[in-house]
Every structure is written in C-alpha cells, then in structure tokens.
Amino acid sequence: MVKKNSETQYEKIYHIVRGIPRGRVMTYGEVARRAGNCTARMVGYAMAGLRPGNDVPWHRVINAKGEISDRASGDGALIQRKMLESEGIIFDTRGKLDLLRYLYRY
DNA sequence: CGGCTGACTCTGG
DNA sequence: TCCAGAGCCAGCC
Numbered sequence: 001m002v003k004k005n006s007e008t009q010y011e012k013i014y015h016i017v018r019g020i021p022r023g024r025v026m027t028y029g030e031v032a033r034r035a036g037n038c039t040a041r042m043v044g045y046a047m048a049g050l051r052p053g054n055d056v057p058w059h060r061v062i063n064a065k066g067e068i069s070d071r072a073s074g075d076g077a078l079i080q081r082k083m084l085e086s087e088g089i090i091f092d093t094r095g096k097l098d099l100l101r102y103l104y105r106y
Numbered sequence: 107c108g109g110c111t112g113a114c115t116c117t118g119g
Numbered sequence: 120t121c122c123a124g125a126g127c128c129a130g131c132c
Contacts (some may be wrong), residue, residue, distance in 0.1 A: 009129075028114050039127050040114035047113050049130085064115060071113040080113095 009038050013046040020060045023087045024104035025097065027064045034106070044069070059083040066099040 012035045020026050028040040035043070047058050048071070059080040063069045068077045081091060091097050 032114085037128090039129090041112065041127060042114090042129060044113040045111090045129070050113095058113085061113080063113080069113045076113080 009035055009042055010046045010049065012036065013038070013043050014054070014056045017047075017056050017058060017061055020057060020104050023089065023102070025060045025062050025084065025089065025099075025102045026104050027062060027099070028069075029064050030103075030105070031061060040064075048072075060087075060104075062097070066096045066103075068095070 013031060016031050016034050017026070028043040032038040032040045032043045043061065047061060050056060050058055068080050070077055081095070084097070085091065089097055089102055
C-alpha cells in the first residue's frame with residue numbers, strides 16, 4: 001500500500017485515534033507526538049473538525065490532565081464522559097480519570 | 107498573501 | 120494546589 005505524503009496531518013491523527021483500543025484513552029500530546037511533526041493543538045483542532053459518519057473514537061482523546069476538555073459545542077463533554085464510562089472507564093469525583101491506568105501507550 | 111482562531115501543553119509565581 | 124501567560128501550527132476568510 002502506498003501512502004501519500006499529501007495526506008493532511010488530520011488523516012494521520014484520525015488513524016492514530018482509531019488505533020486506541022476500547023477501554024483506553026490517549027492525550028492530545030501523545031497523539032500529536034505519534035503523528036509526527038504535530039502539536040497538541042493540531043490534534044484538538046482535528047477533533048473539532050470531525051464530522052458525523054467517521055469511525056473515529058474521538059471520545060477516547062482527552063487532555064494531559066486526564067480530564068475532558070471543554071469545547072465550543074454544547075454538551076459534547078458530557079457525552080464523551082458517558083461514552084468512556086460505557087467502555088468501563090471510571091471517573092474520579094473531580095471528573096478526572098486515572099491516566100496511569102487508562103492511558104494507552106505504545 | 108496576511109491575519110485570526112482553536113477539543114492543548116508547559117513553566118513560573 | 121491553583122491561576123495566568125506564552126508557544127505552537129494548520130486551516131479558513
């Protein structure tokens with residue numbers, strides 16, 4: 001399979017997010033680092049640019065604090081938390097999850 | 107082509 | 120422990 005470098009970093013980011021197994025999460029920074037020359041902001045922006053119909057488990061991407069980032073769109077954060085809980089991830093009373101336990105690393 | 111924006115992260119006080 | 124500022128780069132008008 002030939003890979004085109006013409007692909008945007010977004011595609012790379014999506015691919016990585018798709019590689020996150022169920023019950024695990026990944027931080028923006030980790031995804032960015034694995035994607036290559038990319039920054040956490042790019043990942044965040046890539047997630048923001050997601051469209052319905054994609055098979056990207058965006059809810060498995062969280063910030064470095066182990067928290068769900070507040071986004072511009074309404075209650076997305078609440079949905080994300082529910083999705084993660086649905087996968088067996090337990091949230092702390094402060095709304096945080098244990099990164100040492102759920103963080104997916106290669 | 108230039109400037110603004112953003113689901114982040116890090117460091118210092 | 121919490122708050123604020125700076126850095127970062129691709130996409131869009």
